[in-house]
Amino acid sequence: MSRVLVWQWGRRGAGPRFALNLAEAIDSLPGLDVVLSLSARAEILAGDKKVPVRMLPMETYGSLPGLLMRLLQAPVLVPHIMRAVRARRPDFAICAMTGPLDLLMAVALRCSGVPYAVVVHDAVMHPGDGFPLQFMLQRLLLWRADVMVVLSRHVAAQLRQQRVLRGREIVMSSHPPFDYFSGGAGAVVLSAGRVAGPVRFLMFGRLLTYKGLDLLAAALAMMPAGLAFECRIVGHGPESAALRALAGLPHVRVENRWVPESEIPALIAWADVMLLPYREASQSGVGAIALSAGRWVVSTNVGGLREQFQDRSRALLCEPTAVAFCARLVELAERQPLLPEVPADPGEGGWSAVAARMVADIEKALVGRAAMAI
Template identity: 30%
Template sequence: EKAEVHLFTPWKPELEKSLDARVKFQPTLPLSLPGEKRRNLFRQINPLSHLRNARLIRKAGLDVVHFVTAHPSNSLLIPLLGNRLICFTQHDPSCHLGEGSSLRDYLNRRTARLSHRIVAHGQALKDALSQKLPPERIEVIPHGDYGFFKRFAKGEPSEETILFFGRFIPYKGIDVLCKAERLLRKRLDSYEICIAGEGEVSFDSWIDPESRIRVINRFLPDEEVAQLFQQARMVVLPYLEASQSGVLAIAFAFGKPSIVSEVGGLPEAVDFGKAGLIIPANDPEALADAIERLWRQPELRKRIGEGGRDLVEKTIGWPLIAERHIEMYRQLVAD
């Protein structure tokens, strides 16, 4: 039995070139473009934008429409799609500290209520969503592999840095990592912490002249992301709160051990310790202990790194993720 897939997204020539030939590419009217906040707001509230995109989707004659991101305009588009079955991947049950707003939370909750199936990237996230939605409508499908970054890797991997990668947002616990670094100075002779990503954060109160921290605060192309993960001895996620993490999927692909806070779906994402060390949230001492442990024990790093690769092969590889989605669609249509 075959499934016909249509990808609806704003026109991106480089994306079309990378698609499987069996996927039908459908360029939609963009609702958000980088650096155009005012025009983006107009696009998102302009009914003509939604009518045009809805007409394009209806014309394709689809059984199921799956929204894979939590764009606020989803809840405005869904009522225009007629009797199509709707799926929605809800990456976060609610906005995290330092991001989003009550309006965004409301629109995402409305999208979930309008959907026939909601995909959650872990049992912990399903449990959180089940407080407001019928649990039978929620499917647990893990976050997929981000191994495509390995295409941009060059040279041999090294183990030079302790890497934090991602957006600079308060809930990511960057301040906890900086506090842990002060403890590490007394324990390790040679190390460097690389904090790489993008965000409006001031490091002045967190980093002093003695710090062994390098900050890269800008957008990073895929080639640089691959280089950072190649150079990492470990990847740290000292989050204060979380749902799931694409950063972990990159670490798994590169075989790098990780350290995660015991929040949200992160313990489940590292297979409860097999693919990463788990520490209490907001605990610089525990983070420093875990970093020191991994830094000094190459066999432990190897074992945890292999645990991440096993997850890619047995759980989060895209063929497996695709099968689980197709089964969800099939059951939804049958019901």
């Protein structure tokens, strides 16, 4: 029986959800046991939510001053983490998504003789994304990692242009559908069919420049007069000219706010079509949620999005122009009735299959590194 430690110490957003789904999938595989380490402040643990895997919660931080304090406490925290790791005796660890405190875990793992892999979601910083030290800390973490896992060939190519590989191979994986709807922890049952009325478009996530807010505003402004549709732009981001332009369009509602984890399933269930008008992207967790719910996806053909959606029957790709994006929206708005389908078994693209391949490839890479060290 091999034991895997999965950790992700973010408080909210996609990181804890990705870690939970990955840990559940690993734990379901024969011959594997898992320990999941999340922030004790993680939104996904709020209330009475039950996590069906062995847990190792860590007290992290709730603000920037709190983060700085935790970093200053590293001489005390690292021995504490080491004791916790050694008590669980993992064979190797996986960082599910990087964060500011990961170097503390990396040091504790190294001192405990536990190798670790890092799932690299983004190799370079998107405009307006994160905080200035985020990618410097990620590169330090990758420099010390035993294995790197990527979810798209696009990110793999970006990593190869950096100096972090140092001769190590990259483990290729993919982004499974986020498990809000198929029976995992906190899953929601989707209703059959849809409410009659205009097609419902949704753009959801962080409202940042690289997400193509200006492209979407221009595309929606081109929609034919009299075409029935509703569009919601929901997420958190700085006020911008593009958001103001979107808010001024007919049939469009902008909701600039943080969306709690508990509201996401209902928000996705409202939509017929998820909009990804991105100007650049590694891959899309929002798109993964939409696919898991049987919703349509309209995406620009940039970065790793082509890999993620090109073989999906309910995903439409287009060039990153307002004219091309508008044409896809019109195509779907005129396709009535536009019924969401019951999500199919994701098969080789589901969490269990992806986790099995990922663990096997990590173990193979670790054996190779051990052989080279002899």
